[in-house]
Amino acid sequence: MDDETFLHLTPDDKTRLQAKAERLTQPRGTVILRCGAHNDDLYLIRDGYVRVDLPGKDRGITVARLGPGQVFGEMSFLTRRPADANVVADEDVKVDLIRGTVLKPLLESDAPFSSRFFQSLAVCMTERLHRMNLAHSGGLTKDLAALSRIPLDRAGQLTDQQVPPELVSGVAKFKHSLQEVRDDFGRSSDAQTTAQERVSSACDDLKDILDHFVSDEALIELSYADPSSFRTNEQLAVGVGSYVFRETFSLFMASDTMARCYQKPRGGYVEDPETLQRIYDNDPYGDAPLGKYLDRWFLSRPICQARRHGHEWMKSRLQQAITGAGQSGPVRITTLGCAGADILFEALKRASVPVYATCIDFDAAAFGIARDIALSRSCPDSVSFVQADVVEMAQGKGRVALGPQRLIYGLTLADYVKDKEAQQVLDWCAERLEPGGSLAMVNLAAPHPDQAFMKHILEWEIRPRTEDELRNLFAGSRLGNHGLVVEEDRASRVFLAQCKV
């Protein structure tokens, strides 16, 4: 009996309780405690994991995951109200069932034991409440939404003297080039054959101009153009980016992918499963006449290539993790973020050993999408979707019980968290990997050629890293550098990192 749950019970108390317990084994998927059911019993997990699922429209969204030594059913036991969540065996699980009909007489007949018992439950529930409060005090990963929006005012960062004539003419040239392509559609029948090349070339030139004018050198020159303008380099950069944004917005928003990246329909996060799927599909689409061409240009950019490359690489890591288990399952795998859920479903379908998969994300809407993908691939119950903020968990603000993992992976998380938080996540992962297990991570490489365009035109902010910075991240964490292998794809400017413990 775990000390964490029954802190104030003496060893004798625990022995007495154990003697009264019924040992149950529940196979994976069993609903051990049903929402709405009247419950007088306590359940203590001895082995394996259960998930606590909220009912209603958030079907199948897990709000907690409990493991060995933890108790459930205590709330309905104490309040005598029906259970307000389903508790489902997420793996084959062994529980000690302590029936109310057995426990209550024990409590009534032994006041000191009763006092210790209720004190233990009170402490356990207080701890849970404390963790919930911490979790709601300001989620860091949730603040990623804020990262995806420029925090400074768009307007009022550049004075008239500071707008560079070369920027103005460059943007005008871009608009003129696209207008010419549009006009040629009407005039010439072969216009479509050259349209993509012309559109891509114009977009590349515009991107280069933007990159140049948000560089440090150019910003210093801008600042000298009007010494009485009290603006930092960051503000001036936003001023430049905003100028290009205003002048080109209507053109770029004809591209389906770029419009979605800008719009961020899922609560402010760019890389929701649907957006990523469009990038993986690489099937250009947009509003006529130029939307498709602009979309194709964007889908060919390093950022999209990086996502596709990372996706394929992660598939192979996942496959290795599952087949590497041989015949000795089960294999536990966790994805940090729903971005990695679709490859998990594919891998699960082909797995010949039991796989206990967990997907941790704070975005309930993303879960809904991921769950639909799971349904469409006929594997709806193979993955546990746990709603939690990974960074908060890594900081001890929330708790998700996970067994030793063969593989933990993140397709996009590293591109959004600061170094300190990233190291906390690495430490958290290190504690949850089984011997020989791995963490696999994708991180965009710095300097990233699309960073300025993404930030200023799509309001999509990323944190790419150099190889040294990435290695230092691992070196400073409990994972260390020894088992770390970093591959770089130079074309798409992405690092693919796998660290084995």
Added chain:
Amino acid sequence: MDLLAASAPATPELQARQEFRVKNARDLAPFRLRGDPLAQAVVEAFTKRRQDKGPKLFEEALNRTVSQVPDAPVELRSLFAQVESLPDWLEQEQLEFGAETYRRFGIKGGLVLACNALPLIYGSPSMSQPLLATEKLLNLATQRLTETGRFVAQSCLPRGLLPYQEGWKFTVKVRIRHASARLRLAPSRLKGWNQAWGIPLSQVDMAHVLLLFSVGHLDSLRRVGYHVSVDEGRAAMHMWRYTGYLLGIEPELLCDTEEQGRALLDLIRSTDGPPDSYSRKLTEKLMTEAIPATILEADPEDQRWLQRWRRYSCTHFSYGLSYALIGARRAAQLAYPPNWWRFAARSVFWVLVAPIEASRRVSPKIHKCVVASSTRRIQDWLDKHR
């Protein structure tokens, strides 16, 4: 408002700082890491406001006094509280006498300043790099020289440095501009920045410039024939000490006598790096474009060949004069082209200056005429270069 009465008595701590003398590199080192917190706070406060508000508030405060600007942020009020209050060591008569001494040197004095102080400033890599953070900033050489000229000229006009006079306003503007530049010129943004130089536009850099404009300039003026008496030298140093106070230079780095100034200047120069490629580019632009554009009064009706010849002559004379003032070693480091003016420029200057100096010293009337004439010329130059 009687600002002349607003002298702040020095606290014991301030007194101690004023009396402290920086004697060695270790004493100097902390000042390389310090900027100007009062002015920096103003600039940072302005970055948080709408783009047009900051400059507007600042101009209003300069022109109407800060007490009449209700929206002035607390940071601006703190800065103005300092620059409005006269330090207790300031002697008004000395200030005026120092200004008059500098006026006397006139436009020729300005050429000496440009040929001595500026190449030595550009020759300091910790100062040349922020000035030339990008190649395009070379094009600002003429504008920078004109502004330097205006700064010195307005400071030495009668009562120019008293609160809310033109020289005072210009100096406070320069201070804010330095703070604004510090905001943008983080060392990480400057290629080749050496951490040993501290931060761009540090207290040491500002003191270095002030000393070159004060004791450095006085010494070079003497070398080209000007007579600067002990009293005049002391008054000039007093004027520059007050200018340094307005610019936010810390009391430990402000000197009241030429001897103190020379010692500190030598110390700073001994801890400085040698000129680099930025230094050479800046100096070349100064000599070939900025000085001719600023000194020569171009007549558009002149023939083009005449204009070119005048610029060419001015450039070579300036190189020669500068060579004589900064010395052969520094001139070689700054890649001065060889020309025969280096042997003759100083003598030519002497010939132009010495007779007037000799007459002025024996006749108070001539002295007065010289001062009045120089003052008029400076005023005319200022009017032309607004």
